[in-house]
Amino acid sequence: MKKVIMGNHALSYGALLSRAQVIAAYPITPQTQVVELLSEMCADKTLDATFIKVESEHSAMAACIGASAAGARAFTATSAQGLALMHEMLHWASGGRHPVVMGNINRAMAPGWSIWTDQNDSLSQRDTGWMQYYCSSNQEVLDTVIQAFKVSEQLLIPGLVVLDAFALSHTYEVVDIPDQALVDKYLPPFRPEIRLTPADPHAFGGLTSPDHYFELRYKLEKDMEKAPALIEETGREFKKIFGRSLELLDPYLCDDADIIFVTSGTAGYTARVAVDELRKEGIKVGNLRVRVFRPFPFARIREIVAKAKKVAVLDRNISYGFHGIFYQEVKSALYGLQPSPPIFGFIAGLGGRDITVGSYREILGYAMAHAKPEEDIVWIGVKR
């Protein structure tokens, strides 16, 4: 059934169709309509789930972890400062191997207070051991929630589904809401081997001496390494049932491209439009939209961009004292490759400033005019 819905509600429908059993949320800013709609669904029994109102995002994640430990499928959503407040619990979820799935609306970090998009909130959580998916349409948001539960529950690693503030969160798009029976076929119920139950009491995540801690982290990483193949496999299965792809990367006209843009989120969709326009003018460009940031698909990125003459990475984020975060990841993906195309790093759109086709023209102009990057950060659209 097709519906016109906003990105926030695409997350809600994703949780509904995934039959989430526990939803815990703090209902005030920076929360969005994600849990508002879910609370209505719980109230009118559209969704058979327990809705837990809590006093902070830290508690929201704690409640989801407890629910997940008890064997329930748990979902929550947050944004920016709320995600930052969860930081401690994000480690607890991944370290404890609780496959919680969470939606995060990419908003710029305050101060200055902002409700507009950039990626520094979610990328600040890069090393917490969560998988991270960056979406570029409301359809992809809904589909990714379902896929994320499937992947997370097989690997026992939590997943973060990320969408841009306003550009997706409050933008209405046509979304195909899949049939519940088909989703049930794709996503089986969550049945963890070990769970918190009075029938078989255990202490979870207790004091872990140097005898064991190292191995736990080794196991987490080894399971994370299985994620790229599992995401591709579950993506193919998704396509068979629902007709839409969910892959690690979304390459567009990269095969014969001289210059490849590496992008993410909605800016990655704008890049597609830019590629179409530039191709009409005879410039061979392509766009590689990175859909999964953790685990980072190093091998696939290497394969795709190695053939290009130049690579232009767009970051809507910054690691202060270094440079754009996707830029550093792409550079490390190509490390040691001979010959390797020059890689340019561009920062644009911080705090929700628009990234337009014009921005990509500027990026292309710089990349064409320089044989190699002269600076680590090329600023696009900053008023200087």
Next chain:
Amino acid sequence: MRDKNAKKVIFNSEREMPTMIISVGSMIYNKTGAWRNIRPVIELDKCLKCGICWKFCPEPSIVIQDEWPVIDYDYCKGCGICAEECPAKCIVMVEEKK
């Protein structure tokens, strides 16, 4: 009382371990009461057997044995909450002496 004879669980390789650490008995051999400065002592003749000390102990280091509260000094840190909450005032905090 905790089972003092329980064995410490040691996994020899990551393959033997569950994905998350559960019930390895680490607190059985890692006794945490050693740094206590003051210890609660229960004057049983005044005790009402109400169980409030047992309920409030945050560790929990008070167990009920045959209706009477017993303090497990291997884990009690001497916080004094039991003494504060006891309605019969039958728990006194006594300085630890080497």
